[in-house]
Amino acid sequence: MRQSLLAGTMAVAVLSLAVVSDTPTSAQQLSGSVNVPQGVAELGSVELPRRVMANSQALPAGTYEVRLTSQTASGDSVGALSILERWVEFRQDGDVKGREVVSIVPQAEVSDVAKSAPPASGSARVEQLRENDYLRVWINLDGTAYLIHLGIS
Secondary structure (H helix, E strand, O other), X not given: OHHHHHHHHHHHHHHHHHHHHOOOOOEEEEOOOEEEXXXXXXXXXXXXXXXXXXXXXXXXXXXXXXXXXXEEOOOOOOOHHHHHEEEEEEXXXXXXXXXXXXXXXXXXXXXXXXXXOOOOOOXXXXXXXXXXXXXXXXXXXXXXXXXXXXXXX
């Protein structure tokens, strides 16, 4: 009994590693509904109407280019879901002005995390949340939502 339980556990572990290690380098398909870039990707431009905090750093009001990095927010965790929480950079004139974690949400699951309709594909929207305590930057890129939450300072 112990041997068959151990063999079953080992088979699941090997299969899990094979699934994780067999992912393409350009993008990873999850549940057939979201295509997440593995590397750096330009998400677009946003206008922040006021000063906010990004990763405990002040980010003044202004226009920023938002770039998705290849760095996951959760470190070296095993599994496909780690790529859904990544770091983004807020850039001006080629310089990084701040960084924050982005949550990447498949189109089919957006209604589970946000009450309003998403911005049009290829565009962004900045919304004030929770009694003006937070700004949400919502970028829609090919139906995939990129949600960044910034504290108002």
